[in-house]
Amino acid sequence: MAGPDRAVHRTIVVVDVEGFGDPRRTLPHQMAVRAVLYRVVVEALGAAGVRWEDCHREDRGDGMFVLVPPEYAKAPLAEVLPGALARALREHNDTGPAAQRLRVRMAVHAGEVVFDRHGVTSTAVTTAFRLLDAPPVKKALADSPGLVVLVVSRWVFDEVVRHSAVLDPATFRPVPVAVKEVRDTAWIALPDRPYPAEPAVLDRPSAPAAPGGGAAVPRQLPGAPALFVGREEYLVDLDRVLTPADGDSAGAAVVISALSGAGGIGKTCLALH
Incomplete structure (x- = not known):
């Protein structure tokens, strides 16, 4: 672990359970949900080649965040982790009691963080949580028949998703993020119920008109x-x-x-x- 006040680079993964505080969930249900969440996240990280023991972790009651060391490649955290998480959740939900079934939102970001005696903090960590709390991200999961919604920061989309040999960037959708002090564009995907691929505007014979009559903006551009x-x-x-x-x-x-x-x-x- 880095010393106090020394910024270090980490990949930031934040996971939150949808409807954790639903009144139909008693305290024993919530405890069971937390146990399942930790189990499936550890399993999914392992599928992405990341050892749980190597990561800094902090609990958030209805979720958690994980800091992945820089020696681990970022690509598997967007390419493998979300799908592995969805499969593990599906296996649990198919057999578990209704009040213990899970659907989750997952954010992936990266940046500098600082450790102190209380834990960890940084603008990058705050941004990751803001991405997770963005209303369009919550709505995407609410409207999806799937179990996971993935939101990645603009940086992760530009530097990881667009260059991936595994992911199809056309299945991601840009969404505005306006939560507290954060104003940005993020990108969402549904790992187990993907959005239909949208051809890049520049690949089309002619760009469709945008509302107001202007040319449509290519979706691969940042905000x-x-x-x-x-x-x-x-x-x-x-x-x-x-x-x-x-x-x-x-x-x-x-x-x-x-x-x-x-x-x-x-x-x-x-x-x-």
Whole structure:
């Protein structure tokens, strides 16, 4: 474990039981649900190649969060863990009493965390919990016939899901996250009842019109920045390059442009804007 006040990188997995406080669940039911939850999470992590003993874990009553050490690859936590969790839950639910059946929301994020004598904290940890609590994520599970909804942060989607040889990014759906101080876009999937794959907009013969008449935004793009100032000269250059000389886009050639520069200077924000 890292020393106090020293930030270290971890993959963050948060799991929460839907309807844990349902009045039909007595205390013995809740205790049984917790026991099942721990058992299936340990089993699913093992299927993803992660040893439970190597992880930092903290209980949340109706759920838990797990910090996975950096030596473990992130991809299996999105590719294998959710499906293994759904299968273990299905096996339990098929034989367990109704009041002890589980459906769960699961969030995967990554970032710097700090350990202290009370446990662990960081903006990344807080963000992971906000993803899990986002109303669209809760609704996705409520509307699904499946047992698990997976929500991944924008970073995990861009860096893990999009590059996966196992997952189909087209089965993920972008959702807005507006919980307390967090305003962002996350991506949800249903591991055991997948959404139909949606072809990327750029793969279609013609992009469908979005509400209001504009072109549909490709789903593989991250969300645009909430605030954007400056860069006027670059915006003028981009408008000039991307606007046909005759003002008519019909029959115009496709223009591919690249933005280059040092890391952190705002290339992505400029492109999205």
